[in-house]
Amino acid sequence: MEKLLLRNIGVAASHTLATYQSRGGYAPWRKVVENMKPEQLIEEVKASGLRGRGGAGFPTGMKWSFVPKDSPKAKYLVCNADESEPGTFKDRLLIEQDPHAIVEGTLIAAFAIQSHTAFIYIRGEMVFGATRLEEAVAEAYQAGFIGKNIFGSGYDLELIVHRGAGAYICGEETALLSSLEGGRGWPKVKPPFPATHGLFGCPTVVNNVETLAALPWILERGAAAYAAMGTEKSKGTKLFSVSGHIARPGVYEVEMGYPFKKFLEEDCGGVPGGKKLKGVIPGGGSMPVLRPEEIEKVNLDYESVQAAGSLLGSGGVIVMDETTCMVRAAWNIARFYAHESCGQCSPCREGCHWMEKLFHRIEHGEGQQSDLDLILNISGNIMGNTICPFGDAAAMPAAAFIKKYRDEFEAHIAEKRCTVRG
């Protein structure tokens, strides 16, 4: 498989303009500005089948097409570099080692919607990453790729790198926009969608780092080349972040549709130390865990993982072996969501903390058997009853851990201690 997202990783000074340009960088951007109309560009990206890589998998070209072309308001393009989904670290790799791919992708997307002001919103903790992006943006300005009258075309574009300040919820696009407006990271009800009512009420598109980083290659080689890879509904390649009890953790670029079990055992080296696999989360901490027998026939694409009862999400693959206490794992994730809830919606604000307390008392030997159905009940009452998908993100894993490992939870409660780790 030809790498496209990771093609510059490992190359000396890959983060510099000189290296990036020597490998073909910014030629696609020039082609876009000098030879393409926005409508053409949108059609090309639609034809590629590129889907959003932040977690939702929405078709990128279609999202761009929702921006009203004739709106008199300013239009904004925002690169979502707020990577915070547990188990996900693929955007960080690109940010630190191939920032120009992200910059170029951001410029291309901005042109598609005819935005003249673009932002890269990067989580506050990634200080080194923000520095790399700022340097890349400065180089691009100096080279005339950003600014006024780019390539003499009359098209103006400004690009601002904006740091967040520590809040997982700001990865949700409407919360990101609330934060970018200078406020608390509170999600907003959709509809209306950012495409019509986004930043300051203006048409806005928010795209993930990985989605944008794929654009230069797609523009260089053509939509057909991208669509030739992957499956019928999941085109192209995707980055997977692999962590936990695995021999070779790291970021992998995989053609969509690749068998999950083969990926874990061969490409990632399998579970080390002669231990057996106990469970694996395929798409980041918000996704339901899968038991080993459930991944036998699963392929790494949106449809196959969904059919197995989980979701591809961010591609954050978290591997757990037989030494893992699933009660403690469930508590850990519940604690994450309790901490990160923005607090707006009662089901989420109250439900997340309630679930965390229940998992905590079970884990610490003070649970009751009725706690399990109570957690399932709370989870069910959160799902679909919140302003944003965070509620679902907290509810799904809680229910999945209990459903998939109920025996272990019941034993842990009955014996008032972990029965796995002793």
Added chain:
Amino acid sequence: MALEFSAETLKKFEATVARYPKKEAAMLPVLYLAQQEFGHLGPEAIAYIAKLMDQAPARVHGVVSFYTMYNTKPIGRHHIQVCRTLPCALRGAERVTDFLKKKLGIEPGQTTADGRFTLSEVECLASCGTAPMMQVNDDYYENLTEEKINGILDGMK
């Protein structure tokens, strides 16, 4: 004595605000400037920023209190933030925290008496492939072992 930006920081403030389509959008970077200048964002700092940004102090406080990286109280010179989320927990994050608690003699949320270190547990820092790990001020330290931790911290004044 009322807190205020130095002349140099005031220039940075104005340059920052100028980058955004609306002044209010500059709130997060302005708060970073203030935290750097004043050390932490207590009530006086918040009142000053509120005036600079033409906003109510309550609103500024609302923003400051929402995000983890703004400190409303002083912290140590080196803020040790150990990731505790599942992928790091699977690779020994709890042992790292226990080791640091013993080494520094403090609990998470506390600062050493000499003002050198503050210890915190934080959520996923997007470094799961090199777990366990910690962030100290601006820098990530990955693939931690006890030996490495000693090497990192012993050099920090």
